[in-house]
Amino acid sequence: MKASFILLIVFACILLNGYGGRGIKPPGTNVGIKTKTIAANLDVPWEIAWGPDNCIWFTAQGGTVSKVNPETGEKQLLLRIAGTFRNRSTGLLGMTIHPDRKLPYVFLDYTYKEGKKVFLRLVRYKYTDDSLIHPLVLLNDIPATTGHAGSRLVIAPDGKLMLTVGDATNGNSAQDTNALTGKILRLNIDGSIPVDNPFRGSPVWSTGHRNPQGLAFTGPGTLFSSEHGDAIGDELNLIKRGGNYGWPHVEGFCDTEKEQLFCKTHEVTAPVKAWTPVIAPAGITYCGANCAIKEWRNAILLVTLKTQSLRVLKLNDAGTEVIAEQVYLDHEFGRLRGVCVSPAGAVYVSTSNRDWNPGEGYPKQGDDRIIKILPGDSSSSGLVQQKQAKPALAEGAVVYNNYCASCHKNNGEGLAGVFPPLRGTQGVLGDKTRLIKIILKGLSGPVTIKGRKYDQQMPAFDFLSDREIALVATYVRTHFGNSVENITQVHVAKVRGAGKK
Incomplete structure (x- = not known):
């Protein structure tokens, strides 16, 4: 059981530089990369996304949406949302831009406060002439707290809008299909509920989530989410229609006696991969056939907060399993929150060192920042393998x-x-x-x-x-x-x- 195997897991993770999970091959030599800061002095860019104008659009946790030209570094403010409540891991969070130019919509979610209560709101904006206008509230009054709000947004290949929502520190709500917390939600882009959702009249798509902070499609119908565990069991999940992912009764895999009892009476979907010790996974994206770093093609790119790294999770040909994992930027730039890939296959990550839980030595001068990752060679800067080995710990x-x-x-x-x-x-x-x-x-x-x-x-x-x-x-x-x-x-x-x- 977990208690009897945990020591073995700990030392295996040390030997493999933090790799965990089941059936994952040890990493080979990481490919050469180099890095370039394209924007600095930001205030916790929670989400980064490639915009319709070939700029990187990003949300700032304090309540603004801006963009930066990745070639010149020129920044421009697009929107400031009054009334955004920021405390710990709340504020302006997820953003996604509709990929169809005929539908010039940007979707945002943010927390706000009424009296002593905190809520999450989902809003659609129309973009025109470097402005975001005509806000339309799609969801309102979703319970939230200063933690476990989620939250990520993505447009599905079928045009539906997907949103992750944390359990707002109320684990029991994750199993309650009448509650929107602890869920992944699915809506039409006008806020109406799709008729083919698994629970009639409800935006709920999947249940049993604790705090999912990453969401990405790798192909039609193939949706992955990264999720924070509690003390153990951070997860990468393949999200299925109506799937139950176990929280608060299951963390990671269903392998303790208590978890197995729950899994016998509930159809729980196991994670594709789980990490113990935890890594604090944040944003994810998919690097496909156009990925500028060819060794990263057909991989999920995952950024982490606790382990301050970019993880390349190679998928099998079917795109349903992680077959290998490599770690980059290990403690190079601090906590990493967002990741995106341009249409040309360039990879960008954003730091999160000015958030509520900075690591020691952070924030540094210039934080927070958006960083471009470029192909390199054995002499390139930013390589994990060039770092000196850390001394062995007691x-x-x-x-x-x-x-x-x-x-x-x-x-x-x-x-x-x-x-x-x-x-x-x-x-x-x-x-x-x-x-x-x-x-x-x-x-x-x-x-x-x-x-x-x-x-x-x-x-x-x-x-x-x-x-x-x-x-x-x-x-x-x-x-x-x-x-x-x-x-x-x-x-x-x-x-x-x-x-x-």
Whole structure:
């Protein structure tokens, strides 16, 4: 089960530079690439897309739509949406441009606030003369919070509009077909509901999603979505009409006893690929036969936040399975949020270093930025293989980096008002049994640490082995300026066993 195999997974991921999943071949040598910044000093470009004027259009989380000429770097503001609510991972999010020039529409979704409640709104605009006009609200009042809003948009080959919506931190809603949260939705471009949707009179296309932040067609009827797991099981899913993807009862593959029980009574669609430790997947796109980097043809390009990388997921000839994975831009530019491919096959990515959860050392001067990726050779800059090998980490540090560092940071300082620090806190330095229980069961609800209030949402890590929990608990008690007694595997086993009685 997950607990018994997790240590093997961790060290396999280290050896394979972060590769996980089932049936995936180890990567070969990455092809040469080089990079060029075409736009800088941006404010979290959530979505980037190739526009009808051969410019890159992008949304900024704060509520603007702009475009940049990829040759000259000249930027132009197209729209500012008043009333956009931005907090953590909310704001102006997804965008897609209708590919038919006879239908000059741009679709956007953004969060807004009414009183104390947050909602998601989907709007269609018409573009003309470098302006976005005539807004038409297609969906309104979709429940949202400051996290798990999704959100991506894409026009399907059949002309329908697809939208991902997160579970708004209410996991149970993902299984409720009467709720729009935790779903992938399908609409006509005028906001009406297609008659062939799986649930009559509903825009719901698929259910059981936690926080899908990537959406792309690779061919007619072949739709992929990337999705954030909780503590484990980030996913790449092949989206089917009426498919159930398991959340909140299944994370990743259906392989624990509890998950298997749910899967026996529900037709759950397994992911094409899953990552443990998690990578925080964001935008995806498809690089087809015209891809400028020929080795990337017939691949899904996936950008990540936690592992700060571009991943090339090669597909089989049928386009239904991932047969190999390669990692590029590994920690070269920080968190990556968006990715697009031009009609000529050029690849572009956008950074997300000015968002709510920056990595250590970010944002850097010039962030955020849109970057073009060019074919290179063995002497090209930006190559993963040119980077010096990272020093080997102690076992406790490995577990911490895989499961804790993205929130509590490598230095244990956390993020003010969001993730509590680990340095000198009673929860870390105090009663060992209580610390083990926190790691096993997680936390939910507000806590006050060093006079600062945190709305604590820590997942349970009971899937880790006793040895791993002992390693990471000892690590946080003996680092970041902390120096107290180690925690043993025997102690963890005793606490875990007591909790099962």
